[in-house]
Amino acid sequence: MEDYSKFIAKERRAIPTPKSMVNEDGTCVFGTFDKEFEEMDLLKIKNPTHFPDFLNRFKLTLWEATEIHFKEGVLLAVVCDMGIFGKLMNVFYDKETHYVYCWDTQIKSKDTKIAPNLINGSIAEGRLGETFVKYVNNFEVGKATLDGKAVGKCLVTKPRKDKTAVQAMKENMEEATIEYSLKLDRLSKPCVVSIPFATDRPRPLYSQKDFFKVEGSLTINGKTYTSDDFTTGIIDDHRGYYPRKAHYDWVTTMGKYEVDGKKQYIAFNLTRNQSIDQDKYNENLIWKVGETSLLTPVTFERSVSSWDFKDFSEWKIKDEHDMVNITFKVYGINPMIVHVDHIVRIDYYITFGELEGYLRDEKGNKIVLDGMLGMGEDKSLLL
Numbered sequence: 001m002e003d004y005s006k007f008i009a010k011e012r013r014a015i016p017t018p019k020s021m022v023n024e025d026g027t028c029v030f031g032t033f034d035k036e037f038e039e040m041d042l043l044k045i046k047n048p049t050h051f052p053d054f055l056n057r058f059k060l061t062l063w064e065a066t067e068i069h070f071k072e073g074v075l076l077a078v079v080c081d082m083g084i085f086g087k088l089m090n091v092f093y094d095k096e097t098h099y100v101y102c103w104d105t106q107i108k109s110k111d112t113k114i115a116p117n118l119i120n121g122s123i124a125e126g127r128l129g130e131t132f133v134k135y136v137n138n139f140e141v142g143k144a145t146l147d148g149k150a151v152g153k154c155l156v157t158k159p160r161k162d163k164t165a166v167q168a169m170k171e172n173m174e175e176a177t178i179e180y181s182l183k184l185d186r187l188s189k190p191c192v193v194s195i196p197f198a199t200d201r202p203r204p205l206y207s208q209k210d211f212f213k214v215e216g217s218l219t220i221n222g223k224t225y226t227s228d229d230f231t232t233g234i235i236d237d238h239r240g241y242y243p244r245k246a247h248y249d250w251v252t253t254m255g256k257y258e259v260d261g262k263k264q265y266i267a268f269n270l271t272r273n274q275s276i277d278q279d280k281y282n283e284n285l286i287w288k289v290g291e292t293s294l295l296t297p298v299t300f301e302r303s304v305s306s307w308d309f310k311d312f313s314e315w316k317i318k319d320e321h322d323m324v325n326i327t328f329k330v331y332g333i334n335p336m337i338v339h340v341d342h343i344v345r346i347d348y349y350i351t352f353g354e355l356e357g358y359l360r361d362e363k364g365n366k367i368v369l370d371g372m373l374g375m376g377e378d379k380s381l382l383l
Contacts, residue, residue: 086112103150142186159311182216205240
């Protein structure tokens with residue numbers, strides 16, 4: 001069996017995490033790390049963008065997000081601070097109908113609380129009326145809680161052949177309610193990266209992603225889904241200075257599936273973004289119970305652009321070494337389109353569907369993904 005670890009750059013191997021992400025001279029640490037940072041005040045970085053440093057808070061994007069996979073569907077819960085404004089997102093994909101429900105709630109930046117780190121009960125929270133998302137983070141002991149609620153009109157995206165999802169956006173607003181209370185216990189090692197997004201300045205993209213077993217329940221429009229042995233989640237804590245023009249692709253899955261003839265917990269993360277060196281700085285990996293296996297850089301190709309999506313598309317995700325060979329069959333999509341002439345252009349699509357294909361871990365073991373539930377994002381920014 002071929003040893004695929006030879007394709008993994010040494011910079012991808014986790015090293016001990018320093019106390020702070022920002023050095024005393026205002027530069028940022030980059031690399032892959034083995035645990036949470038105690039201090040992540042990225043506002044202290046000197047010259048991360050072309051703008052004066054006193055404008056850093058308006059250029060820094062911060063969020064904590066979670067994907068929870070139930071057998072019946074997927075929850076995405078987000079608290080985000082984009083400097084100019086804050087945002088709450090509660091999204092649910094119904095696996096049976098392929099409907100995507102999205103409550104996209106804009107709030108003031110000052111009303112958005114992003115946790116200073118992920119340890120010792122730190123809180124990330126945003127609220128507007130009855131709608132809220134709240135995290136309590138205790139990653140030092142491998143635990144977190146997530147509670148949330150959204151009420152009122154939401155965008156319900158339904159597959160249809162006569163119009164694209166973007167064309168149908170304004171027609172699909174419905175009254176709906178979602179509420180959940182969940183406890184998360186870490187299953188594997190964390191993925192902690194600080195990725196350089198520029199060669200001429202300390203412009204970082206930090207992300208910590210962790211794979212969890214989840215207990216609790218979710219109720220949408222009076223229908224309750226209760227956790228079982230399958231229910232799992234990934235928390236993504238994310239902070240960075242995106243360039244004015246940016247794009248990223250992402251796909252993931254998580255759950256308890258049959259691998260090598262037995263049921264076991266497994267998850268993966270695959271992302272392509274503005275890393276200045278995809279081999280040295282990326283966050284592609286497989287999670288198993290108690291261990292991770294790193295993956296090489298990947299590319300994404302689509303049979304239909306997300307803008308033109310109606311009821312189906314296929315994404316091909318591959319690498320150069322046959323560690324990744326995936327087809328993501330997209331059945332549900334949630335478009336978020338913000339176009340303001342000469343100011344901002346955001347094209348953001350959250351996608352759901354089914355996976356086919358395989359991954360290989362570093363030892364060469366082949367993990368067949370056929371039938372697993374997939375979730376992805378296709379996001380472009382012009383700020």
